[in-house]
Amino acid sequence: MKLQTQLPIKKETRNLIDYQSKILMLGSCFSENIGHKLSYFKFQATQNPFGILFHPKAIENLITNAINEKEYSTEDFIFQNEIWHSFDAHSSLSSSNKNDLLASLNSTILATNKKIKEASHIIITLGTSWVYRFIETDTVVANCHKIPQKKFLKELLTVDEITESLEAIIVLLKSVNTNINVLFTVSPIRHLKDGFIENTQSKSHLITAIHQVIDARNNTYYFPSYEIMMDELRDYRFYAEDMIHPNKTAINYIWQKFTDVWFDEKTAVTMKEIDIIQKGILHRPFQENTDQYQQFLKNLEEKKAKITQQLPFIHF
Numbered sequence: 001m002k003l004q005t006q007l008p009i010k011k012e013t014r015n016l017i018d019y020q021s022k023i024l025m026l027g028s029c030f031s032e033n034i035g036h037k038l039s040y041f042k043f044q045a046t047q048n049p050f051g052i053l054f055h056p057k058a059i060e061n062l063i064t065n066a067i068n069e070k071e072y073s074t075e076d077f078i079f080q081n082e083i084w085h086s087f088d089a090h091s092s093l094s095s096s097n098k099n100d101l102l103a104s105l106n107s108t109i110l111a112t113n114k115k116i117k118e119a120s121h122i123i124i125t126l127g128t129s130w131v132y133r134f135i136e137t138d139t140v141v142a143n144c145h146k147i148p149q150k151k152f153l154k155e156l157l158t159v160d161e162i163t164e165s166l167e168a169i170i171v172l173l174k175s176v177n178t179n180i181n182v183l184f185t186v187s188p189i190r191h192l193k194d195g196f197i198e199n200t201q202s203k204s205h206l207i208t209a210i211h212q213v214i215d216a217r218n219n220t221y222y223f224p225s226y227e228i229m230m231d232e233l234r235d236y237r238f239y240a241e242d243m244i245h246p247n248k249t250a251i252n253y254i255w256q257k258f259t260d261v262w263f264d265e266k267t268a269v270t271m272k273e274i275d276i277i278q279k280g281i282l283h284r285p286f287q288e289n290t291d292q293y294q295q296f297l298k299n300l301e302e303k304k305a306k307i308t309q310q311l312p313f314i315h316f
Contacts, residue, residue: 006232007224011261015181015219018267019043019311021120024112026059028052028127030187030225033251034258040278041271042307042314049112050105050142051090054127054191055157056165056206058142061088063172066112072105074098080147087134087141094145117176124169125225126210127187129157129202130194156202162209170217182220183262184210188229188254190244223261225254270307277303277316 017023023038023045025031035047053059064070065088077084077098084098085091086105093108095101116122131140132152144152157165166184173180186206191199203226214220229238229246236243238250246254259268280300285293304316 004232007227009224009257009261012221015121016264016267017043017121017262018264019270022115022118024115024119024122025125026053026062026122027125028054028187028189030127030185030189030246031123031125033246034123034125034255037251037255041274042311042316044313046115048090049108049115050088051092053090053142055129055131055140055142056126056162056169056209057131057140057157058088059124059126060165060169060172061140061142062112063116063169066109066116067172067176069113070109072102072109074102077101078145078147080145083145085143085145087139087143087145090143091145116173116180119177119180121181121183122173123183123185125185125187126206127189128191128194128199129162129205130191130198131155131157156198157205159205159208159212162205163212166209166213170213170220180219182217183223184214184221185223186210186226188226188246188250192244223258225258228254228257270311273303273307274314277307281316 019042021044023043025035025038025045025047027048029052032047032052035045038045039047050062053062072086076088077086079085079098083091083094083096084101085094086101089105093101093104095104132144132154133140135151135153140155141152170182173182186203190196191202194202207226210222214222229250233246233250233253238247238253239245240247259271263271277300280296280303283296285296287293308314308316
């Protein structure tokens, strides 16, 4: 008896991710779920230097500023609830000291420029087509920072507007890194604050625009994380308590699908070895002074040494 329909996802045969790959991840909070997995398995991955970015315009803006090496000034900031914020960044980067925020953003922009130029793969996870335009400056913001909603206009990006933004992102990336592989995905997290129907409309705009772009471009790809969650995992037991975010089981399931598509057998073997080490590091015995546990620690150190000899950039 078949109790589940499964998406037929083909394994990629070109430009696979391995331990020599340098990965930059930008986008919604789901990109951080996958980013944490890459970090756990010790890949050379950087995630969301400007924090979580939900929509394509925010990601385009970050990439534009990074490539142009934008230099922020304190005039770019806004003061709200005793904290200095940038409309270009997530609230996690905000600070009570505007000079600290200034230094942080300018150093992060330069670091992001370097990561873009070095990256073999960039994974962009889009969360929503809904954007907020700050009325005072007539600019679309990455984050509203809990500023009163009356100061913003809420807009739904059209398919054409998203397509234009994604095209601009690819052109910008290729202008400084001709060999970069661009992988798009749509976050399975539902933005129900926008409304149920509005969320579906938003996601459909993103998916349509992505496919228009990748159909016309080389080295651009789509991974169906949204479709896996909506179809293969169409049961609330795969959601967290808020009934919106995927739970640990769902994240692990989608991650496994991602590894099946994007990693070769050699990389998978190394991942298993690193997983054993990571679990060994987390292991806490009842009795630390036993010979058995000391031998366990010795074996663990030998496993670490083997990996770091093969891949010197890895540190445990």
